[in-house]
Amino acid sequence: MGLTQDVANFVSKTRYRDIPTEVVCLARGFILDGLGVALAGSTDDCARILQAHVRQIGGREEVTLLGTGLSAPVPKAALANGVAGHAMDYDDTQLSTSKEAVYGLLTHPTTPVLAAVLATGEKEKIRGKDFLLAYILGVEVECRIADAINPHHYQSGFHSTATMGGFGAAMAVGKILALKEEALIRTLGIAASMASGLRENFGTMTKPLHAGRAAENGVTAAWLAREGFTAALNILEARRGFYNAMAGGYDESKIAGRLGRPYFMQEPGISIKPYPSGSLSHPAQDLILDLVKEHDLHAEDIESIEVGTNSNVPNALIYPMPKTALEAKFSIPFCMAIGVLERKAGIAQFKDRKVRDAKVVQLMKRVSLYVDGELESLGYDQVRSRIRIKLKNGKMIEGRYDVARGHPEKPMSWAELGEKFKDCASLVLPRKHVDEAIQLVARLEQLETLRPLLRTLAGGKDRRAKRLKKSGSRKWSHTRKS
Amino acid sequence: MGLTQDVANFVSKTRYRDIPTEVVCLARGFILDGLGVALAGSTDDCARILQAHVRQIGGREEVTLLGTGLSAPVPKAALANGVAGHAMDYDDTQLSTSKEAVYGLLTHPTTPVLAAVLATGEKEKIRGKDFLLAYILGVEVECRIADAINPHHYQSGFHSTATMGGFGAAMAVGKILALKEEALIRTLGIAASMASGLRENFGTMTKPLHAGRAAENGVTAAWLAREGFTAALNILEARRGFYNAMAGGYDESKIAGRLGRPYFMQEPGISIKPYPSGSLSHPAQDLILDLVKEHDLHAEDIESIEVGTNSNVPNALIYPMPKTALEAKFSIPFCMAIGVLERKAGIAQFKDRKVRDAKVVQLMKRVSLYVDGELESLGYDQVRSRIRIKLKNGKMIEGRYDVARGHPEKPMSWAELGEKFKDCASLVLPRKHVDEAIQLVARLEQLETLRPLLRTLAGGKDRRAKRLKKSGSRKWSHTRKS
Numbered sequence: 001m002g003l004t005q006d007v008a009n010f011v012s013k014t015r016y017r018d019i020p021t022e023v024v025c026l027a028r029g030f031i032l033d034g035l036g037v038a039l040a041g042s043t044d045d046c047a048r049i050l051q052a053h054v055r056q057i058g059g060r061e062e063v064t065l066l067g068t069g070l071s072a073p074v075p076k077a078a079l080a081n082g083v084a085g086h087a088m089d090y091d092d093t094q095l096s097t098s099k100e101a102v103y104g105l106l107t108h109p110t111t112p113v114l115a116a117v118l119a120t121g122e123k124e125k126i127r128g129k130d131f132l133l134a135y136i137l138g139v140e141v142e143c144r145i146a147d148a149i150n151p152h153h154y155q156s157g158f159h160s161t162a163t164m165g166g167f168g169a170a171m172a173v174g175k176i177l178a179l180k181e182e183a184l185i186r187t188l189g190i191a192a193s194m195a196s197g198l199r200e201n202f203g204t205m206t207k208p209l210h211a212g213r214a215a216e217n218g219v220t221a222a223w224l225a226r227e228g229f230t231a232a233l234n235i236l237e238a239r240r241g242f243y244n245a246m247a248g249g250y251d252e253s254k255i256a257g258r259l260g261r262p263y264f265m266q267e268p269g270i271s272i273k274p275y276p277s278g279s280l281s282h283p284a285q286d287l288i289l290d291l292v293k294e295h296d297l298h299a300e301d302i303e304s305i306e307v308g309t310n311s312n313v314p315n316a317l318i319y320p321m322p323k324t325a326l327e328a329k330f331s332i333p334f335c336m337a338i339g340v341l342e343r344k345a346g347i348a349q350f351k352d353r354k355v356r357d358a359k360v361v362q363l364m365k366r367v368s369l370y371v372d373g374e375l376e377s378l379g380y381d382q383v384r385s386r387i388r389i390k391l392k393n394g395k396m397i398e399g400r401y402d403v404a405r406g407h408p409e410k411p412m413s414w415a416e417l418g419e420k421f422k423d424c425a426s427l428v429l430p431r432k433h434v435d436e437a438i439q440l441v442a443r444l445e446q447l448e449t450l451r452p453l454l455r456t457l458a459g460g461k462d463r464r465a466k467r468l469k470k471s472g473s474r475k476w477s478h479t480r481k482s
Numbered sequence: 483m484g485l486t487q488d489v490a491n492f493v494s495k496t497r498y499r500d501i502p503t504e505v506v507c508l509a510r511g512f513i514l515d516g517l518g519v520a521l522a523g524s525t526d527d528c529a530r531i532l533q534a535h536v537r538q539i540g541g542r543e544e545v546t547l548l549g550t551g552l553s554a555p556v557p558k559a560a561l562a563n564g565v566a567g568h569a570m571d572y573d574d575t576q577l578s579t580s581k582e583a584v585y586g587l588l589t590h591p592t593t594p595v596l597a598a599v600l601a602t603g604e605k606e607k608i609r610g611k612d613f614l615l616a617y618i619l620g621v622e623v624e625c626r627i628a629d630a631i632n633p634h635h636y637q638s639g640f641h642s643t644a645t646m647g648g649f650g651a652a653m654a655v656g657k658i659l660a661l662k663e664e665a666l667i668r669t670l671g672i673a674a675s676m677a678s679g680l681r682e683n684f685g686t687m688t689k690p691l692h693a694g695r696a697a698e699n700g701v702t703a704a705w706l707a708r709e710g711f712t713a714a715l716n717i718l719e720a721r722r723g724f725y726n727a728m729a730g731g732y733d734e735s736k737i738a739g740r741l742g743r744p745y746f747m748q749e750p751g752i753s754i755k756p757y758p759s760g761s762l763s764h765p766a767q768d769l770i771l772d773l774v775k776e777h778d779l780h781a782e783d784i785e786s787i788e789v790g791t792n793s794n795v796p797n798a799l800i801y802p803m804p805k806t807a808l809e810a811k812f813s814i815p816f817c818m819a820i821g822v823l824e825r826k827a828g829i830a831q832f833k834d835r836k837v838r839d840a841k842v843v844q845l846m847k848r849v850s851l852y853v854d855g856e857l858e859s860l861g862y863d864q865v866r867s868r869i870r871i872k873l874k875n876g877k878m879i880e881g882r883y884d885v886a887r888g889h890p891e892k893p894m895s896w897a898e899l900g901e902k903f904k905d906c907a908s909l910v911l912p913r914k915h916v917d918e919a920i921q922l923v924a925r926l927e928q929l930e931t932l933r934p935l936l937r938t939l940a941g942g943k944d945r946r947a948k949r950l951k952k953s954g955s956r957k958w959s960h961t962r963k964s
Contacts, residue, residue: 049709056705057555059541073539157720157727162675193644193688194695196678199722204712206675213676223538227531230686238639240681245639 003237003256007141008184010259011171016133016445019263024445026265027136029417030092032441033272034085034110035066035457040276040347040424041087042067042459046205050083050212063122067428067459075219077119078169082212085111086161088347089207090276090424094143095268095408097254099381105154107146108211109270112165113138113172115215120173120222121450128447134172136263138218142168143264145236148254153247154199162197162210163246169218177226189231191221192242269408274420275345277329280313282404284332284385288339291387291399297340299363301391305336308372308386310379321364328355333364336387346423414442428459485719485738489623490666492741493653498615498927501745506927508747509618511899512574514923515754516567516592517548517939522758522829522906523569524549524941528687532565532694545604549910549941557701559601560651564694567593568643570829571689572758572906576625577750577890579736581863587636589628590693591752594647595620595654597697602655602704603932610929616654618745620700624650625746627718630736635729636681644679644692645728651700659708671713673703674724751890756902757827759811762795764886766814766867770821773869773881779822781845783873787818790854790868792861803846810837815846818869828905896924910941 001009041047042065051068054076061071065080072080085091086108094106117134126134146164154160170191174184194217197210225231235241236250243250264270275285284307291297319331328334328350337360338349354360375384382402389397406412412420418438425434433456440453447453483491523529524547533550536558543553547562554562567573568590576588599616608616628646636642652673656666676699679692707713717723718732725732746752757767766789773779801813810816810832819842820831836842857866864884871879888894894902900920907916915938922935929935 046711049706049711052709053702053705057541057557059539059555073541075539156730157722159675189683189686190688190691193641193679193683193692197675198714198717198724198727200714200717200720200724201671201675202722204671204714206672206711206713209672209706209711210675220535223535224531224691227534229528229531229688229691231688232680232682232686235680235682238682240639240684242680242682245680245682248638 002234003252004185004188004234005181006256007145007171007188007236007259008181011137011141011175011184012179012181014133014137014260016129018260019133019136020266023136023263023265024132026270027132027139028441028444029412029414030110030139030265030270030272031114031135031444032417032421032438033092034114035437035441036421036424037088037090038081038085038111038115039067039429039457039459040090040427041084041208043427044084044087044208046208047080047084047087049205050080050209054080063119064454064458066118066457067425069459074119074123075216075223078116078219079212079216081118082112082115082215083208085115086208086211088276090273092273093271093279094146094264095271097147097268105146105151105160107142107161107164109139109142109165109168111211112161112214112218113142113168115212116169116218117172117176119215120176120219122454124176125449126176127449128444130176131450132445134175136265137175138168138172139270140260140264141171143270144255144259147264148250148252149243150247150249150251157199158246159197159199159202159207159210162214163195165211165214166191166195166217166221169215170221171218173219173222174225177222179222179226183225185233186229186231187222187225189233189235190224190229191217192235193231194221195242195246271408272406272412272417274404274406274412274416275335276347276350277335277345278317280309280316280383281330281332281335282406283383283401284309284387285335285339285345286404287385287387287399287401288336289343289345291389291397292340292343295397297389297391297397299340299359301393302340302363302366303390303392305367306388306390307332307336307367307369308375308388309369310376310384311371312380313383313385314369314371317369320369321361322355325350325352325355332369333367334360336367337363346420347427348423429456433457484716485734486667486670486716487663488738489627489653489670489718489741490663493619493623493657493666494661494663496615496619496742498611500742501615501618502748505618505745505747506614508752509614509621510923510926511894511896512592512621512747512752512754513596513617513926514899514903514920515574516596517919517923518903518906519570519572520563520567520593520597521549521911521939521941522572522909523566523690525909526566526569526690528690529562529566529569531687532562532691536562545601546936546940548600548939549907551941556601556605557698557705560597560701561694561698563600564594564597564697565690567597568690568693570758572755574755575753575761576628576746577753579629579750587628587633587642589624589643589646591621591624591647591650593693594643594696594700595624595650597694598651598700599654599658601697602658602701604936606658607931608658609931610926612658613932614927616657618747619657620650620654621752622742622746623653625752626737626741629746630732630734631725632729632731632733639681640728641679641681641684641689641692644696645677647693647696648673648677648699648703651697652703653700655701655704656707659704661704661708665707667715668711668713669704669707671715671717672706672711673699674717675713676703677724677728753890754888754894754899756886756888756894756898757817758829758832759817759827760799762791762798762865763812763814763817764888765865765883766791766869767817767821767827768886769867769869769881769883770818771825771827773871773879774822774825777879779871779873779879781819781822781841783875784822784845784848785872785874787849788870788872789814789818789849789851790857790870791851792858792866793853794862795865795867796851796853799851802851803843804837807832807834807837814851815849816842818849819845828902829909830905911938915939
């Protein structure tokens with residue numbers, strides 16, 4: 001059995017009852033997180049443009065565009081919700097099975113699969129269990145295909161979420177449509193000829209577009225395969241197939257026989273972003289929040305804050321004195337200052353007006369970032385971070401975190417996930433719907449229909465539709481995000 | 483000025499009056515040919531599935547699906563017409579500027595660009611001149627980008643029409659939408675992150691899908707850029723950009739300063755396929771047709787036909803005794819036999835029943851294909867072919883062709899193009915519309931509106947729509963074309 005058939009066989013034969021309970025529990029968390037970041041992202045300029053684009057094409061208003069009060073045909077809803085899911089770069093990240101893997105090589109697994117499953121699931125009127133099964137299988141396929149790819153793929157310029165998210169989305173949709181192994185093989189063949197997305201587009205709206213396209217492509221590939229559309233039967237492993245063309249090969253030992261053994265969600269795991277900022281700031285952000293609460297610190301007590309990391313961090317977090325919210329996401333002084341002043345680091349904190357706030361600016365001046373010799377010597381596989389707070393009374397407070405909340409070694413509790421979801425979803429949903437959505441995802445496997453969940457996620461029809469209509473007529477700024 | 487800006491600048495600044503008349507004349511021929519093969523291809527199973535797919539999504543019925551009597555939103559019409567254009571592998575092929583280029587490296591230039599221009603042009607109500615200008619610029623960009631790419635691109639498994647057709651389509655649509663240079667640069671950035679398509683899918687329906695996707699992607703990229711969607715500003719030449727990621731580089735001397743100098747259509751040129759069969763059979767097909775007419779040969783007079791070529795040909799044309807029309811397209815004995823018996827080699831000849839016809843089978847047995855030492859020594863840059871016909875009366879008739887009709891060295895006349903168009907278009911259009919379409923394309927630059935042309939190309943609404951509805955409910959055969 002070749003690799004492509006292997007993948008199709010795994011998707012075709014796995015039933016809900018074959019999935020370990022632990023995996024279902026993890027999946028609920030990733031789904032809640034994915035829905036939250038997509039709801040927040042639906043307000044981003046790039047998502048707004050896509051929503052207007054989808055409306056311009058028109059078509060059957062059959063499934064929900066999250067948070068907008070709008071509906072669209074299945075592939076277009078997958079597109080728009082996928083773009084929203086990655087718009088803030090706040091969605092989850094798969095870890096690697098090998099320590100020496102290149103940072104960033106792998107995918108943001110949830111967004112493409114979730115967007116495709118949500119749209120298809122609504123149309124096909126599936127139960128919560130079917131939703132979970134399709135999502136879990138899609139993420140498994142996506143993560144294993146990405147884990148096995150030759151790192152040359154990423155190094156030469158491809159964006160893994162873009163190029164491999166579509167396989168996950170395609171298999172998830174194929175599962176919902178109950179495609180047989182033979183049709184799933186063709187689905188992979190079609191999806192591979194849609195795989196695309198370049199890293200040079202990082203820092204622009206085209207990066208989130210990658211995730212949306214992966215979701216849409218997954219739907220399209222499965223739909224065409226269902227109608228008998230033909231494709232190669234060995235697209236992953238073939239000489240002129242996916243791995244060879246797009247990466248110069250793959251490591252078979254990382255995928256052959258490893259689908260669901262264990263599930264990638266269990267080991268090595270998927271990391272949830274606790275803050276809407278550059279991930280290299282997260283351990284230090286986590287630590288400052290804990291220290292501030294533990295010692296009840298206030299800005300006026302603090303003389304200085306020193307943050308020590310390995311040398312990767314100052315290379316990426318390059319703003320000692322940020323001027324905008326976007327810069328603040330890559331600024332250790334801002335992350336420390338806002339943590340002390342607001343004891344939070346959510347969407348509401350990363351705002352232009354906060355960055356310019358006099359208290360924040362004052363405190364940022366007392367924060368420094370340095371390369372810590374000991375942490376540097378421990379390598380780059382984790383973002384180990386040390387904080388030393390010197391108080392005006394001469395006292396010194398210290399701490400060190402090697403990972404942040406949300407990492408599989410330090411998973412977020414359901415309550416913490418709920419807090420992040422509220423922070424995100426409140427941008428577009430009334431509080432009542434936010435709370436209902438959390439409760440519904442908590443018992444997703446018991447839902448006989450997705451309808452109540454989708455109703456809570458749809459967003460206020462009149463309010464949003466009006467806003468959209470208005471914004472559809474203006475042009476967005478062309479500034480490239482850095 | 484970087485390469486990406488160079489391309490955008492060329493598209494943005496070139497006006498209709500800057501285009502040499504010779505290029506306009508050539509373009510009319512390629513457009514007529516592209517429309518014809520798309521009309522014929524609209525009856526192919528893969529095109530039918532796409533038409534049903536487009537109908538399933540729904541949306542604004544704003545532009546024409548060629549030959550079907552159906553309408554669809556612009557991007558979806560570009561998709562369906564693009565698939566139809568490449569469905570029979572009967573569309574044109576760009577030549578290379580270097581003799582040593584790998585055969586097949588380059589694109590089928592017309593289909594992706596024409597499908598995008600046709601759909602966008604209908605919606606935007608452009609004149610014939612705008613149509614020609616957009617088409618010519620799109621093809622120029624596509625051909626130059628493809629000509630410059632490192633051949634590793636094709637060798638490693640990418641399909642050039644798929645991966646670079648989108649750039650041509652995007653620039654053509656951008657021209658119609660009057661995007662400025664800055665927006666055209668972003669259009670290229672977005673289009674590059676949609677570029678995709680693997681050769682392992684050759685011989686399946688996914689190959690024509692590549693051309694349709696390229697057309698649709700071009701429309702989508704230009705639409706998003708128009709709305710202010712951001713993207714990298716140097717996607718072609720950047721380190722993590724198109725050429726590096728997808729080919730490991732490019733030959734700058736083949737594109738820098740060469741856009742429109744001369745137009746690629748003029749030099750090295752674009753080849754039109756004279757027959758709906760494997761292109762390696764075309765010189766011999768051409769020759770047998772000429773010999774048969776010149777000497778008024780009949781099957782019963784012929785003892786044997788020997789066809790000599792270089793060793794590439796028997797490697798590709800592998801069916802000495804084909805059983806199906808698809809096999810017959812890769813069979814020298816069939817091409818020779820049908821040429822003698824019917825003195826034609828059009829769509830009507832490559833049919834299953836012809837392949838099984840007793841007269842054809844008898845004559846095929848008298849045809850042999852051999853590697854000719856002299857032709858082999860001349861290299862593989864052309865498909866030089868020799869025919870020796872031994873008559874029963876002992877007489878010997880010989881000839882040699884190095885290229886077939888349709889090659890830039892032996893261009894098809896307008897009358898010949900018209901014959902091919904009739905052969906193709908008659909599958910779906912009434913004779914009256916076929917003739918009108920030829921006349922309208924002949925004076926395309928004079929048309930104040932495309933409406934009359936589109937009316938002739940639309941196809942019988944009732945007849946086709948009914949047929950489609952019927953076929954939409956059945957499943958197509960899953961057999962992979964070889």
